[in-house]
Structure formats: C-alpha cells, structure tokens
Amino acid sequence: MMSYPVAPPVLLCGVSKTKSQTILFNLLIEHQPTEDKFCFFHPERPTMTAMRVDAKVVMLGKESVGKTSLVERYVHHRFLVGPYQNTIGAAFVAKSINVGNKVITLGIWDTAGSERYEAMSRIYYRGARAAIVCYDLTDNSSFQRARFWVKELQTFEEHCKIYLCGTKNDLVEGDRSARQVDYHDVQDFVEEIGAQHFETSSKTGNNVDALFLKVAEDFSNSAFEFLPEEKGVNLDQKKNSYIYTCCHH
Amino acid sequence: MASDVHSKGVTWDTSNGNLTPVEHLPNSRSESPTPGLVEGTEPGAGQERAMFVHTQSFEDLTADVELTGSRLSEIEEVEEEKEEEQQQGGGGGTGETGGGAEGVEEPKQEVHAVVREKEEDHVFVLSEAGKPIYTRYGSEEALSTTMGVMMALVSFVEANKNVILSIHADGLRVVFLRKSPLVLVCVSRTGQSDSELWRELHYVYYQILSLLTLPQLQRVFQQRQSYDLRRLLSGSERVTAGLLRLLETDAGLMLNATMSLPLCGTTRNIVCTSLQAASSKNLVFSILLAGDRLVALIRKKEQHLHHTDLHLLSNLAASSSSFRQGEGWTPVCLPKFNASGFFHAHISYFEPASDLCLILVSTDREDFFNLSDCKQRFLERLKKRNAYQTLKEALHSPTYPVSQVGIPELWHFIYKSKSSGLYTSPELPVPYHTEEEQERLMDLYQYLHSRLHHLTRPLRSIYRCTNTENLLAWSTSGFELYLCFSPLATKALAMSAVTKLLKWIRKEEDRLFILNSLTY
Ligand SMILES: Nc1nc2c(ncn2[C@@H]2O[C@H](COP(=O)(O)OP(=O)(O)OP(=O)(O)O)[C@@H](O)[C@H]2O)c(=O)[nH]1
Numbered sequence: 001m002m003s004y005p006v007a008p009p010v011l012l013c014g015v016s017k018t019k020s021q022t023i024l025f026n027l028l029i030e031h032q033p034t035e036d037k038f039c040f041f042h043p044e045r046p047t048m049t050a051m052r053v054d055a056k057v058v059m060l061g062k063e064s065v066g067k068t069s070l071v072e073r074y075v076h077h078r079f080l081v082g083p084y085q086n087t088i089g090a091a092f093v094a095k096s097i098n099v100g101n102k103v104i105t106l107g108i109w110d111t112a113g114s115e116r117y118e119a120m121s122r123i124y125y126r127g128a129r130a131a132i133v134c135y136d137l138t139d140n141s142s143f144q145r146a147r148f149w150v151k152e153l154q155t156f157e158e159h160c161k162i163y164l165c166g167t168k169n170d171l172v173e174g175d176r177s178a179r180q181v182d183y184h185d186v187q188d189f190v191e192e193i194g195a196q197h198f199e200t201s202s203k204t205g206n207n208v209d210a211l212f213l214k215v216a217e218d219f220s221n222s223a224f225e226f227l228p229e230e231k232g233v234n235l236d237q238k239k240n241s242y243i244y245t246c247c248h249h
Numbered sequence: 250m251a252s253d254v255h256s257k258g259v260t261w262d263t264s265n266g267n268l269t270p271v272e273h274l275p276n277s278r279s280e281s282p283t284p285g286l287v288e289g290t291e292p293g294a295g296q297e298r299a300m301f302v303h304t305q306s307f308e309d310l311t312a313d314v315e316l317t318g319s320r321l322s323e324i325e326e327v328e329e330e331k332e333e334e335q336q337q338g339g340g341g342g343t344g345e346t347g348g349g350a351e352g353v354e355e356p357k358q359e360v361h362a363v364v365r366e367k368e369e370d371h372v373f374v375l376s377e378a379g380k381p382i383y384t385r386y387g388s389e390e391a392l393s394t395t396m397g398v399m400m401a402l403v404s405f406v407e408a409n410k411n412v413i414l415s416i417h418a419d420g421l422r423v424v425f426l427r428k429s430p431l432v433l434v435c436v437s438r439t440g441q442s443d444s445e446l447w448r449e450l451h452y453v454y455y456q457i458l459s460l461l462t463l464p465q466l467q468r469v470f471q472q473r474q475s476y477d478l479r480r481l482l483s484g485s486e487r488v489t490a491g492l493l494r495l496l497e498t499d500a501g502l503m504l505n506a507t508m509s510l511p512l513c514g515t516t517r518n519i520v521c522t523s524l525q526a527a528s529s530k531n532l533v534f535s536i537l538l539a540g541d542r543l544v545a546l547i548r549k550k551e552q553h554l555h556h557t558d559l560h561l562l563s564n565l566a567a568s569s570s571s572f573r574q575g576e577g578w579t580p581v582c583l584p585k586f587n588a589s590g591f592f593h594a595h596i597s598y599f600e601p602a603s604d605l606c607l608i609l610v611s612t613d614r615e616d617f618f619n620l621s622d623c624k625q626r627f628l629e630r631l632k633k634r635n636a637y638q639t640l641k642e643a644l645h646s647p648t649y650p651v652s653q654v655g656i657p658e659l660w661h662f663i664y665k666s667k668s669s670g671l672y673t674s675p676e677l678p679v680p681y682h683t684e685e686e687q688e689r690l691m692d693l694y695q696y697l698h699s700r701l702h703h704l705t706r707p708l709r710s711i712y713r714c715t716n717t718e719n720l721l722a723w724s725t726s727g728f729e730l731y732l733c734f735s736p737l738a739t740k741a742l743a744m745s746a747v748t749k750l751l752k753w754i755r756k757e758e759d760r761l762f763i764l765n766s767l768t769y
C-alpha cells in the first residue's frame with residue numbers, strides 16, 4: 001500500500017562546501033500534494049509522495065505571547081479558546097505555500113517561551129532561514145525579551161532573516177490604552193537591524209497569512225543565492241550516520 | 250463502621266502453600282487451574298525478561314526509612330513538642346532558626362483555611378532558604394509566610410540532628426519530604442497515610458527533576474541560595490497539576506505499575522514487532538500509549554524503564570495540546586533512570602483527536618528527524634499489516650466490564666503482576682460512576698495498599714467490611730490483588746473468588762497483558 005519512489009523518507013542534510021550552504025537542510029517527508037493543509041503524518045492518507053521542507057522557520061518569544069496561536073491560525077486556520085497551554089520544548093509542523101509558480105514548504109518550529117529551554121534554544125533555531133520573533137502588543141516586557149532573541153540570532157545565525165511580530169492586535173484595536181509597545185519605536189528598531197515588522201492577531205486572523213507569505217517569498221527570492229543548483233539528495237546516503245552530523249555545526 | 254480482619258492466621262497461609270506451583274521455572278506457564286503465586290509464574294508475568302525495573306510499591310519510602318527508621322519514635326516525640334509550641338503562640342522556637350517566620354501568629358489556621366476550601370491534598374514546594382517554589386492552590390506570594398513557618402519547622406528539628414517526617418493534629422496531616430535543595434510539604438485531611446502522602450511528594454520531586462535534572466537544580470541553588478526557581482519551572486503548572494490529579498485517580502501510581510490496553514494477542518504482536526522494527530541508533534525507549542494505558546514498549550537492550558518515569562512521560566504527553574498540533578520535541582530527564590541528564594523525547598499523537606500517542610526517547614538532541622522517520626515507518630507497517638484499524642477500534646473499548654469474569658457480587662478489582670509490572674482492572678461499575686464515588690473507592694484501595702505495604706507491620710492480606718462494600722486485598726511474591734465486592738458478599742465467597750479470578754486472568758492474559766518484552 002505504502003510505496004516510496006526511492007526509499008523511506010529521511011532527513012538529509014546537504015553536505016556542502018561553503019558555510020552558507022550548510023544552513024540549507026532538506027528534508028523529505030510524506031505529503032499528499034493535493035492537500036494544502038498540513039497533513040504530515042495523517043494516517044488516513046492512502047498514498048503519499050515525498051515532500052521536502054525547503055526552509056526552516058523558528059518561532060521565538062516570551063511565554064504566552066502567542067506563538068502557538070499564530071502557527072495554529074496559519075496552519076489550521078483556527079484560534080483555540082480555552083485555558084492557555086504552554087508549549088513543552090518545541091513542536092514541529094510543515095506547511096506548503098504557493099509563491100508565484102513555486103511551492104515552498106516551510107518547516108515551522110514553534111518553541112516554548114519558558115526560560116527553562118533557553119539553553120536548548122540553539123537546537124531549535126540552528127540553520128533557520130527565518131525567525132519570527134514574537135512579542136505581545138499589550139506587554140512591554142515581552143518586547144524586551146524579543147530584543148534578547150534578536151541579539152542571539154544576530155550573534156549565532158547571521159543568515160537567518162528576522163521578522164518581528166507584534167501579536168494580539170485585536171486587543172489594542174478596540175482599546176488603544178491597552179497598547180504597551182509603540183508601533184513606531186518598533187519600526188525604528190526594525191529598520192536599524194534590517195528586519196521586517198508585522199502586527200497580527202491570531203484571534204481574527206489579521207495579517208497572519210501575510211506574515212508567512214512574506215517569509216516564504218523572501219526565502220524563495222534568496223534561496224537561489226545560496227543554491228545555484230541543488231542536486232536531488234542521494235537517499236542511499238541515509239545509512240551513513242555522518243550525514244546527520246552536519247547538523248551539529 | 251469498618252472492621253479489619255488481618256489474616257495473619259491459618260487460611261491464607263495454607264492456601265499459599267497449596268497454590269505454589271510445583272515447577273518454578275519462569276517459563277513454565279502453568280496450565281493448572283491454580284495459577285502460580287511465585288514471582289514469574291503469576292498470570293500476566295512476562296515470558297522473557299521484564300520490561301520495567303523491578304520495584305517495590307514503596308521503594309522510595311523504604312529507602313528513606315532505612316536512614317531514619319531507628320530514630321522514628323524519638324522523632325515523633327519531637328514533633329509533638331513542636332506542635333504544642335506552635336499552638337501556644339507562634340514560633341517560640343522558630344526565632345532561633347531565623348527561618349523568616351516572624352510575626353506569624355497562627356500558621357496552622359492558615360493552613361487549615363487553605364485546605365478546607367478543597368477536600369484535596371495541598372502541596373507546597375519550597376527552597377531551603379524558605380522561598381516558595383510551588384503551591385497547588387493559591388499563589389506562592391500569598392502563602393509565603395506559611396512556607397516560612399514550614400521551613401522554620403524543618404530547620405528547628407534538623408538543628409537537633411533529627412528529621413521531621415510528619416505532624417498529626419486534629420484530623421490534619423502535614424508530611425515533609427526533604428530532598429536537598431528542596432523541601433516538599435503535603436497538607437492533607439483526607440485521612441491518607443503518611444506513606445501515601447510521601448509518595449505524592451516524591452512524584453512532585455521527580456516531576457521537578459524531569460524538567461531540570463538534579464545537577465541543574467543543585468547548580469542554581471549553589472550559585473544563589475535565594476534563587477527563585479519559579480523562573481525555571483514556569484510553564485509546567487499544568488504538568489504538575491495533571492500529575493497530582495493522576496495521583497488521586499490512577500491506581501498505577503500507587504501500585505508502581507502500568508495498566509496495559511486490552512488488545513488481542515495477534516494485534517499486540519504486530520504492534521510490538523512493528524515498533525521494534527522502527528528503530529534508530531540512539532533510541533532508548535519506544536512507548537506507545539492509549540491515554541494512560543500502555544500498548545507497547547520497546548527498549549534498548551539491557552535498559553529498563555522505571556514506572557515512575559513512564560508515568561511522568563505519559564503525564565507530560567497528556568498535559569499540553571502542543572503535542573497534538575505538531576510533533577513535539579523536548580528535553581526530558583527520566584529521574585529514576587538517571588537524574589543527571591536529559592533524554593530527548595519525540596512526542597506525537599497519531600491523529601489530533603485520538604488518544605494514541607507515541608513517545609520515542611533518544612539520547613541525541615539532534616535526532617528529531619530520525620525519530621520522525623521512525624514514527625512514519627512504524628505507522629506504515631501497522632497499516633500494511635492491517636493492524637492500525639484494529640488498534641483504533643481497541644481504543645473504543647479500553648477496558649472490560651467486570652461481568653466478563655463471572656463472579657457474583659464482585660464489583661471491581663485491581664490485579665498487578667509483580668514480575669511484569671503491569672496491572673489490569675475492569676471498568677468501574679454503576680455504584681462508582683460519580684467522581685466522588687470513584688475517588689472514594691480509590692481511597693479505599695489506597696488504604697488497603699498502605700496496610701499491605703506498611704513500613705514496619707506489612708500485612709499479607711486484609712479483609713474489610715463497610716456499609717457500602719466489602720474489600721479484600723492480598724499480596725504474594727507474584728502478584729497483588731485488590732477486590733471490591735458488594736456488601737452482600739461473604740468472606741468465604743470473597744476467598745473462593747480469588748482462585749476463580751486468577752484462573753480467568755490466566756485465560757485472558759494474552760489480551761490483558763504484554764507478555765513479551767521486546768528490545769531493538
Ligand atoms: N486576544 C488574543 N489572544 C491571543 C492571541 N494570540 C494568543 N492569544 C492568547 O494568549 C495566550 C497564549 O497563547 P499561546 O499561543 O499559547 O502562547 P505561546 O507564545 O505559544 O506560549 P508558550 O508556548 O508558553 O511559549 C492564550 O491564552 C491565547 O488564547 C491573539 O491574537 N489575540
């Protein structure tokens with residue numbers, strides 16, 4: 001019933017010569033091409049074809065700023081009400097998006113904001129092409145935390161594009177006094193560091209798709225700078241453990 | 250009124266002798282109508298080696314008591330003195346220890362008030378500096394004086410080279426667990442024994458270790474005694490709350506055992522071998538759960554999982570919806586396996602709304618995509634061999650009615666096979682359909698359990714009659730059995746039921762237990 005074109009899917013890292021190329025990790029995963037929504041390991045799918053994750057995207061930001069809600073809105077088009085549930089460690093989802101005539105698959109790492117995982121955070125953002133650094137528009141301390149992440153990324157992931165995202169826009173829309181982070185202050189900061197700036201609401205869906213579309217477009221436009229002709233990865237290599245170890249940089 | 254019958258006496262001893270099987274080889278599975286009572290031959294015993302670390306139900310506690318046991322009576326006296334001092338006017342002694350208890354008039358009443366709100370145990374965690382770390386109810390800030398008094402009590406007793414274990418007063422129990430650099434305190438008026446409350450505190454302690462590891466915990470307090478540990482624990486409140494809830498409702502945590510999902514033997518085999526085949530170099534454990542029930546467990550050779558660690562893992566997987574939204578990847582310490590390091594767990598649900606959860610535990614923090622691939626291969630095998638559908642159907646009936654056993658007046662039972670570390674239990678019948686009634690039954694079982702495992706005066710069996718049910722508990726080297734009968738049952742009937750039940754479990758053991766423990 002389940003058959004692969006070549007071999008079972010596996011993470012394959014492009015073993016490449018230059019530093020910039022090693023940050024491109026390709027991943028083959030199961031995907032039903034007709035299904036636009038993420039359906040990664042949906043057991044009901046009768047047939048699956050290989051899909052690769054093109055760009056690693058990492059969500060960073062203080063606890064409860066709304067990272068999971070943002071991913072949930074983008075991937076599953078919904079907003080979960082009910083008690084807030086902290087992410088534990090990190091959660092991974094893949095999602096395909098059309099950019100022009102290409103399909104780009106984003107591998108999204110939704111990390112936990114708790115300080116406990118700070119020491120681990122590098123394994124989540126290492127090799128990321130884009131980081132969506134979230135802060136809560138109604139919580140100034142969350143913006144300070146966002147600055148911390150920006151610094152961290154600038155130091156360790158120079159090729160990672162940064163998208164600063166002010167969340168819970170709906171809360172400040174109705175009540176301006178609720179806003180604790182000034183739009184223009186952030187805009188100045190963003191220009192200074194050469195990042196992008198969005199304000200979103202996962203509750204209403206406002207600006208969420210635009211954010212991820214921008215991430216995918218930027219990736220699509222820049223991908224070929226690094227990868228003039230990425231060959232199909234050799235699946236036979238999967239037996240060799242060394243190909244995994246290139247992730248350790 | 251309840252009455253206990255401690256049969257140190259004749260009945261059980263003779264039947265014990267008679268029931269011991271002639272052959273003692275672990276592999277000789279008794280076909281005889283009287284199943285073996287010796288460990289390794291009891292119904293549900295694993296055919297090969299056990300997959301769990303062998304555990305006593307109170308192993309942590311027995312270890313503690315070995316250290317302090319000889320001084321037990323002495324300590325009790327000290328506690329009583331202390332109590333009086335407290336009641337007489339608030340911490341005459343506490344000043345000496347400088348535990349930050351100044352100005353607190355009647356700390357006990359404060360605790361009372363806190364407990365009275367809920368008829369559940371109250372749990373506090375504090376640092377040795379008396380700083381609040383966790384409280385089950387209320388906010389840490391509001392309770393910081395209470396915690397200060399608690400710490401003062403601990404230090405006061407320790408100043409005399411003693412260890413404070415518990416305070417009993419007026420239907421209220423305050424139990425202390427000292428695990429440097431933490432102090433854990435449980436306040437209860439539910440009538441549970443000290444041992445039960447210690448078990449609760451041990452679990453909370455291991456929960457904290459599973460998030461931080463012991464070295465990290467020690468390091469932060471070495472660097473700064475007054476460190477606010479809440480910073481590192483933030484976001485784990487739901488996990489701890491879930492654990493405390495489980496301790497009140499899940500017999501597995503009491504028994505140091507895990508319930509397996511009833512599943513026909515062939516399907517279980519396919520599931521186990523498929524999971525075994527989906528291996529990866531750094532995998533240590535592959536655990537398939539259906540809710541809190543174990544479906545399959547595959548281990549690395551020579552490595553054994555501890556029940557406590559399994560309960561912590563399954564509680565972790567249940568306590569955040571983030572594992573249902575995508576594939577989770579998190580560091581986790583299995584404190585009983587090794588408290589000093591992190592494993593990395595790939596946690597995912599098969600379908601967003603399903604209870605089937607796969608936990609893959611690896612030693613390598615870069616292993617995410619390897620494990621993701623393992624999961625995928627496992628799923629494909631299951632489907633290729635048509636076991637996925639059967640498995641999903643088995644989830645609809647995760648348990649069985651007690652009527653299947655065919656013993657009149659038997660309402661419910663818990664049977665634990667000691668060598669496999671698994672237990673089986675039917676669904677709760679009508680009298681126990683409300684939450685209070687379920688908790689009441691659980692309390693009764695806990696009572697029986699604590700009598701069987703009493704630290705100094707353990708019983709082999711106990712028969713207890715109440716107005717609402719008759720209970721029998723029995724422990725051998727092979728199994729532990731708890732039976733709940735209607736009040737109409739007699740002791741004679743209860744005893745004859747045991748043999749019948751053991752026979753039934755033997756007949757059904759394929760379905761009820763996981764008999765072979767596979768390694769990669
Ligand atoms: N009104 C409103 N509430 C939001 C929005 N996004 C998130 N929230 C709420 O904020 C809380 C935290 O959301 P999460 O998405 O779980 O936060 P997180 O950043 O993933 O938190 P961690 O996983 O702990 O790091 C939840 O109660 C959400 O309902 C939004 O756009 N508008």
Ligand SMILES: [Mg+2]
Nearest residue numbers: 067068086087
């Ligand atoms: Mg989250």
